[in-house]
Amino acid sequence: xxxxxxxxxxxxxxxxxxxxxxxxxxxxxxxxxFGGIAVFVxxxxxxxxxxxxxGISYDLFVPLALRTFQAIGERARADxxxxxxxxxxxxxxxxxxxxxxxxxxxxxxHRAEAFRACRLAIxxxxxxxxxxxxxxxxxxxxxxxxxxxxxxxxxxxxxxxHGEHGHAH
Amino acid sequence: xxxxIALYGALREADPRGYLELDVxxxxxxxxxxxxxxxxxxxxxxxxxxxxxxxxxxASSEEILHNHRExxxxxxxxxxxxxxxx
Numbered sequence: 001x002x003x004x005x006x007x008x009x010x011x012x013x014x015x016x017x018x019x020x021x022x023x024x025x026x027x028x029x030x031x032x033x034f035g036g037i038a039v040f041v042x043x044x045x046x047x048x049x050x051x052x053x054x055g056i057s058y059d060l061f062v063p064l065a066l067r068t069f070q071a072i073g074e075r076a077r078a079d080x081x082x083x084x085x086x087x088x089x090x091x092x093x094x095x096x097x098x099x100x101x102x103x104x105x106x107x108x109x110h111r112a113e114a115f116r117a118c119r120l121a122i123x124x125x126x127x128x129x130x131x132x133x134x135x136x137x138x139x140x141x142x143x144x145x146x147x148x149x150x151x152x153x154x155x156x157x158x159x160x161x162h163g164e165h166g167h168a169h
Numbered sequence: 170x171x172x173x174i175a176l177y178g179a180l181r182e183a184d185p186r187g188y189l190e191l192d193v194x195x196x197x198x199x200x201x202x203x204x205x206x207x208x209x210x211x212x213x214x215x216x217x218x219x220x221x222x223x224x225x226x227x228a229s230s231e232e233i234l235h236n237h238r239e240x241x242x243x244x245x246x247x248x249x250x251x252x253x254x255x
Contacts, residue, residue, distance in 0.1 A: 067230075
């Protein structure tokens with residue numbers, strides 16, 4: 001499930017079908033115009049909030065997630081004000097420790113814009129895209145992570161283009 | 170009218186089918202749909218926290234629908250708990 005234009009590649013990848021591909025992301029954002037590429041890779045880690053994690057299941061509302069990724073891409077383009085190629089892919093389904101959950105890559109003429117676009121995109125994916133994380137623990141228990149509400153009219157202002165706010169995700 | 174609402178995240182546990190169907194009066198707003206859904210969950214799905222609905226968003230496959238919006242006819246909606254991607 002993906003939408004691809006010349007400058008923007010957004011995808012949701014079912015884990016049972018494929019792993020996320022960092023090399024493909026780098027390849028997509030490479031361009032003769034671009035001297036800077038920034039990549040963020042999010043992986044499943046083994047410990048969260050004091051509990052031993054054995055895996056994560058990701059649930060996504062795919063059509064809206066893809067539209068949200070596209071809107072994030074357009075916002076990043078407007079924000080950096082430079083030529084930009086952006087790649088956003090998120091995994092869906094049951095992931096094990098070390099599996100790739102999300103890959104964001106940004107290619108731009110210079111490094112400052114690449115870091116900026118990459119940061120903007122990953123923060124927006126975390127705070128705005130319809131994606132839910134269920135952690136599985138070593139004791140057999142599971143829990144859906146607390147997250148960011150999408151229903152507060154002020155949430156866009158609060159999260160804005162620049163990043164990180166108080167809570168721990 | 171009958172409205173199908175797809176369930177995601179923690180609210181999937183409200184119904185193994187992955188969706189609910191509610192009877193919604195024509196012209197209802199998303200705010201009133203929110204109340205109907207919370208009441209439905211309290212009655213039919215005590216295993217989920219109906220209070221979660223207060224901080225959920227409603228959406229079509231194209232956009233988030235805020236409280237003042239009218240429930241669109243003939244579309245399936247989704248109820249979106251707070252998100253936790255990445």
